[in-house]
Amino acid sequence: MAAVLEAITVSKLYPKRRGLLQRWSGAIRAVDQVSCALEPGDAVGLVGESGCGKTTLAKLLMGLLTPSDGEVRVHGVPLGRLRGGALKASKRVVQCIFQDPLNSLNPRMTVEEILSEPLLIHRLASGGARRKRIEELLETVGLPAAYSRRLPRELSGGERQRVGIARALALEPEALICDEPIASLDLSVGVRILELLRAIRRERRMALLFISHDLRAVAWLCERIAVMRDGRLLDVAPTEELIRHPRHPYTELLIRAAALDLDASP
Ligand SMILES: Nc1ncnc2c1ncn2[C@@H]1O[C@H](COP(=O)(O)OP(=O)(O)OP(=O)(O)O)[C@@H](O)[C@H]1O
Ligand SMILES: [Mg+2]
Structure with missing residues (x-):
């Protein structure tokens, strides 16, 4: 079966700016010839220090940036070749949640409006069916139905992240990319979000790419771990193998820093 999502020797260069005149002075290779694949139902953790890409x-x-080189494929089809309806359909396949839900949720929209938007854009439900779907989504992420009338600022950080997850799930994606989803939350609130993601993944057999500084959280949630450094993937292996037999000294360093015990809870 083709991977849900695949990167084939993908690179991204950013212009490097220096000095007051902001003159062009070469480029940063933020991502350097990375190949990886997310199979259906796969949970992959991506770890590495700040700025590694x-x-x-x-x-x-996610198709939010165009590669400088290489290509990204959704179900084997290069993203760059998709247009119109096919491009719109591909957006349903991969959804994402971010670190700071306050920035990614429109402050003037109620939770109901936020969750309606993807359903309306993709013509998945309207009227009564839409309201029922919103109730289901809120239940899935553990929020009361009455929260549909609230604004993002009337929610706690953890609740906002739950709304972000509900919005991503509205389109029933095959893959969910989470970029540091618990980094700005309290430890206990973050653990609850991890538990929610794990439960959702198991129920829906959704593929997950979970990005975090926190190797401990990644090891608890993911079956495979990819270690990134300076734009490259150093080590990609099943979680247990990577932790028990790290192939790269840098991976060993991360494991020691996290004082990992494979049998502990997150
Ligand atoms: N829009 C941009 N323009 C120029 N350089 C950028 C841009 N975005 C990121 N970079 C640079 O690319 C490199 C990778 O950044 P990226 O945000 O992907 O790292 P990261 O691993 O997500 O870091 P963090 O853990 O802090 O979120 C960094 O050196 C960063 O400064
Ligand atoms: Mg980042």
Whole structure:
């Protein structure tokens, strides 16, 4: 079976700016010839230090950035070749959630409006069916139906992240990309979000790309881990194998820093 999502020797260069005149002075290789694939139902964790290129890779995979080189494929079809209806359909396949839900949710829209938007754009439900679907989505993410009338600022950080997850699930994606979804939350709230993601994944057999600084969270949630450094993937292996037998000294360093115990909870 073809991968849901695939990167084939993808690179992204950003112009490097220097000095007051902001003159062009070469380029940063934020992502450097990365190949990876997300199979149906796969849970892959992406770890690496700040600035190593995780978000850039995520944006390339979501089609929010165009690769400088290489290509991203959705079900084997290069993103760059999709147009019109096929492009719109591909957007349903991959959905994402971000670190700061306050920035990614429109502050003037109620939760109901936020969750309606994808349903209306993709003509999935209207009228009574739409309201019923919104109730279901809120239930899935553990929020009361009455929250549909609230604005993002009337929610806690954890609740906002739940709305972000509900919005992503509205389109029944085959893959969910989470870029540091718990980094701005309290530890206990973050753990609840991790538990929610794990439950949703198991119920829906949805593929997950989970980006985090937190190797411990990644090891708990994901079956495979990819270690990124300076725009490259150093190590990609099943979680247990990677932790018990790291192939790269840098991976070993991350494991030691996280003081990982494979049998512990997150
Ligand atoms: N729009 C941009 N223009 C120029 N350089 C950028 C841009 N976005 C990111 N970069 C640079 O590309 C590199 C990778 O950035 P990226 O945001 O992908 O890292 P990251 O691994 O997500 O970091 P973090 O863990 O802090 O979120 C960094 O050196 C960053 O400064
Ligand atoms: Mg990032």
